[in-house]
Amino acid sequence: xxxxxxxxxxxxxxxxxxxxxxxxxxxxxxxxxxxxxxxxxxxxxxxxxxxxxxxxxxxxxxxxxxxxxxxxxxxxxxxxxxxxxxxxxxxxxxxxxxxxxxxxxxxxxxxxxxxxxxxxxxxxxxxxxxxxxxxxxxxxxxxxxxxxxxxxxxxxxxxxxxxxxxxxxxxxxxxxxxxxxxxxxxxxxxxxxxxxxxxxxxxxx
Numbered sequence: 001x002x003x004x005x006x007x008x009x010x011x012x013x014x015x016x017x018x019x020x021x022x023x024x025x026x027x028x029x030x031x032x033x034x035x036x037x038x039x040x041x042x043x044x045x046x047x048x049x050x051x052x053x054x055x056x057x058x059x060x061x062x063x064x065x066x067x068x069x070x071x072x073x074x075x076x077x078x079x080x081x082x083x084x085x086x087x088x089x090x091x092x093x094x095x096x097x098x099x100x101x102x103x104x105x106x107x108x109x110x111x112x113x114x115x116x117x118x119x120x121x122x123x124x125x126x127x128x129x130x131x132x133x134x135x136x137x138x139x140x141x142x143x144x145x146x147x148x149x150x151x152x153x154x155x156x157x158x159x160x161x162x163x164x165x166x167x168x169x170x171x172x173x174x175x176x177x178x179x180x181x182x183x184x185x186x187x188x189x190x191x192x193x194x195x196x197x198x199x200x201x202x203x204x205x
Contacts, residue, residue, distance in 0.1 A: 018128040025087035025125040030094040046164035060093040060150040085143035088126035092147025104163035
């Protein structure tokens with residue numbers, strides 16, 4: 001019995017739900033939200049937090065493009081990996097990075113709530129990539145591992161630093177308004193860019 005039969009959900013409805021969730025991992029949405037939060041941190045003179053967030057996301061993006069180029073250079077998938085999931089990677093590093101910034105503003109065990117929420121969201125986005133047949137399980141797992149690896153590095157860099165003097169209501173307001181306009185608004189053709197890199201490299205090798 002498959003998931004559709006088990007839940008009694010129509011295939012069309014299930015696909016719509018997966019599409020709604022998967023768009024939360026779009027680079028066109030995540031990059032602007034990340035820069036807005038980084039700019040707010042910079043205004044508050046939390047320069048290390050702002051720069052660290054930008055560097056973590058930027059470096060993670062470069063690594064993911066490099067991995068895509070590497071795996072696409074092979075004629076056949078390697079360990080069932082043809083193109084690692086950029087959605088899973090960016091969802092992990094951006095939502096996870098934001099959680100690292102917000103976590104110190106919660107007391108005691110509640111500080112783990114933002115991280116748990118970010119992990120759950122990135123995992124859900126990764127699962128939708130498999131349901132939509134955009135990626136294999138191996139591709140989304142690699143994407144999550146890379147993304148959360150950079151979140152871990154960012155968290156280590158912020159360890160022992162004073163928490164940014166954020167106003168949580170203002171953070172949510174600053175992120176919510178652009179979210180409404182950017183959600184599923186346009187597409188960044190990363191795969192096309194990567195394919196062009198691979199084609200050009202083949203001219204030399």
